[in-house]
Amino acid sequence: MIQTDSDHRIHQPPSSVAMWLMACCAVVFAIVVVGGITRLTHSGLSIVEWQPIVGTVPPLTDEAWADAFSQYQQTPEYRQVNAGMSLPEFKKIFWWEYVHRLLGRSAGLIFLLPFLYFLARRMIDRPLIAKFLGIFLLGGLQGALGWYMVKSGLVDEPRVSPFRLTAHLGLAFLIYAAMLWTALEVLVPRARAVTDSVLPGVQRGSALVLGAILVATLSGAMVAGTRAGLAYNTFPLMNGHWMPPEILMLDPWWDNFFHNLATVQFDHRVMALLLTVLIPWFCWRCWQDAPTRRVGRLCALLLAVLVLQIALGIGTLLLAVPVALAVSHQAGALLLFTAALLLAHELQYPWDSADTRAAQALSEPAGSGSPSGLTAIP
Numbered sequence: 001m002i003q004t005d006s007d008h009r010i011h012q013p014p015s016s017v018a019m020w021l022m023a024c025c026a027v028v029f030a031i032v033v034v035g036g037i038t039r040l041t042h043s044g045l046s047i048v049e050w051q052p053i054v055g056t057v058p059p060l061t062d063e064a065w066a067d068a069f070s071q072y073q074q075t076p077e078y079r080q081v082n083a084g085m086s087l088p089e090f091k092k093i094f095w096w097e098y099v100h101r102l103l104g105r106s107a108g109l110i111f112l113l114p115f116l117y118f119l120a121r122r123m124i125d126r127p128l129i130a131k132f133l134g135i136f137l138l139g140g141l142q143g144a145l146g147w148y149m150v151k152s153g154l155v156d157e158p159r160v161s162p163f164r165l166t167a168h169l170g171l172a173f174l175i176y177a178a179m180l181w182t183a184l185e186v187l188v189p190r191a192r193a194v195t196d197s198v199l200p201g202v203q204r205g206s207a208l209v210l211g212a213i214l215v216a217t218l219s220g221a222m223v224a225g226t227r228a229g230l231a232y233n234t235f236p237l238m239n240g241h242w243m244p245p246e247i248l249m250l251d252p253w254w255d256n257f258f259h260n261l262a263t264v265q266f267d268h269r270v271m272a273l274l275l276t277v278l279i280p281w282f283c284w285r286c287w288q289d290a291p292t293r294r295v296g297r298l299c300a301l302l303l304a305v306l307v308l309q310i311a312l313g314i315g316t317l318l319l320a321v322p323v324a325l326a327v328s329h330q331a332g333a334l335l336l337f338t339a340a341l342l343l344a345h346e347l348q349y350p351w352d353s354a355d356t357r358a359a360q361a362l363s364e365p366a367g368s369g370s371p372s373g374l375t376a377i378p
Contacts, residue, residue: 014123015186015187016118016123017118017123017124017183017186018183018184018186018187020114020115020118021179021180021182021183021186022180022183022187023110024107024110024111024179025176025179025180025183027103027106027107027110028107028172028175028176028179029176029331029334030103031100031103031104031107031172032169032172032176032330032331032334033327033330033331034096034099034100034103035100035168035169035172036326036327036330036331037096037323037327038096038097038100039165039224040321040323040326040327041092041093041096041323042077042081042093043092043093043094043095043096043097043100044097044100044150044153044160045072045075045077045097045150045153045154045158045160046072046090046093046094046096046097047068047094047097047098047101047150048071048072048074048075048154049071050147050150050151052105052143055101056102056105058094058095058098059094065087065091066087068090068094069087069090072090072094075153075154075158076153076154076155076156076157076158077153077158077159079158080158081158101146104142104143104146105143107139108136108139108140108143111135111136111139112136115132115136128182128186131178131182132182134178135175135178135179135182138171138174138175138178139175141171142168142171142172142175145164145167145168145171146168148164149161149164149165149167149168152164159225159227160225161225162221162222162224162225162226162258163225163258165221165224165225166218166221166222166225169217169218169221170214170217170218170221173214173217173334173337176334176337176338177210177337177341180338180341181341181345184341184342184345185345188345188349199289199290199347201285201289202282202285202286202289202290202347203344203347203348205282205285205286206282206340206343206344206347207344208278208282209278209279209282209340209344210337210340210341210344212271212274212275212278213275213333213336213337213340214337215271216268216271216272216274216275216333217333217337219264219267219268219271220268220329220330220333222258222264222267222268223264223265223268224326224330226258226259226261226264227261228261228262228264228265228268229265229316229317229320229321229326230320230321231261231262231265232244232261232262232265232317233317233318233319233320234318235314235317235318238262238265238266238269243266244262244266246260246262247260247262247263247266248260248263249262272310272313275306276306276310279302279303279306279340280303280306283299283302283303286299286343286347287299290347294346295343295346295347298339298342298343298346299343301339301342301343302336302339302340302343305332305335305336305339306336308332308335309329309332309333309335309336312325312328312329312332313329313332316329
C-alpha cells in the first residue's frame, strides 16, 4: 500500500546539477576506457614522475622529449622488455598514459568548478554538499592511488601490482556509482512514498546484483593484473578441464587466489557464471514484484548488456586478449554496472504516475474515486 502527499516532497536541486553529474560520469567512463587501452598497450609506465600541475604540459621540444625518454630508459620495463626502443615508439606509449592522466586532471576540474558555482548560487541542498565533498576527496585519493599503482612497476618488476590495479579500478567504479546515484536522485524528483511494503525482496536483490557485478569486475582486474587472460584460451573448458588440476598448486593454498593464473582465471569464470544465473533470476523477480513499464525496460537493458558482456568476455579469452575486444570488455563491465544501478534506483520508487494511473484505470470501478489504499503520485 502506497500513500503519498505533495507535502512529502523534498526540495530538488535544478536539473543542471544532475546534468553536471552526468557529465562527470561520462568523463569517468572515458577514463576507464583509456585506462584499459593504456594497460593493454603497456603504456602505463612510460611517464615515471607524478607531477599533478607541471605534468599537465607534455614535452614540447626535442630536448624535453629526449629527457622524458632518458628517464624511461632507467626503468625495469625498458631494460627488460623494450630495450632498443626508438624515440618515435616511446612517444606512442607516452601519449596514451598522458591522455589518461590528463583525463583524470580534467575530471577533477569538471567536478570542482561547477560545484563551486552551484554552491555560490545556493543551487545545492545542504545534505548534498557533504556528498559532493566526499566524492571530490575520493577523486583526489584516486589520483594518488593511480601513482601508487604506477610506482609499483618502476622498481623491480616491469608491471604494476595487480592488487593496486584492482583497487584503482574498484575505486573508479565507486566514484562513478556515487555520482550517478546522486544524479538520479536529483534528476528524478519523486515523492518519498510512505508505505508498509517497499519491495524489500527486490531491493535486497538489487544490492546483491550490484555487489556481484563489482566483485566480478575486481576479479577481472586481477586477471588483467596477473595477465591470466593469456593462459587457458579455451571455452568453456580450461585446456580440457572444467577445473584445471593446477588450481591449488601453490602453498599456502590461499596464495593461489592471487598469484596462480589458473585460479585467478577460474575465479573470474565462476563470477561470470554466477551473473548469468543471478541477473535473469533477479529480472524475473522484478517483473513479478514491480511490473511497471520503466522497471521492465531497465530489466531488458540489464539482460541485453549482460549478453553483450558475456560475448565480449568469451571473445577476449578465445582470441588471447586483443586490445579492441579487451577494452570493450572493460567498458562493458561499467555498462553492466550502470544498468544495474539504474534499475536499483528505480526499485526505490517504482510506481510512477503513468503506471499508477494505468493501474487505477484497470482496477477502479466506473465513477469511483481512487482505489482503496492507493493514492497516485502527482
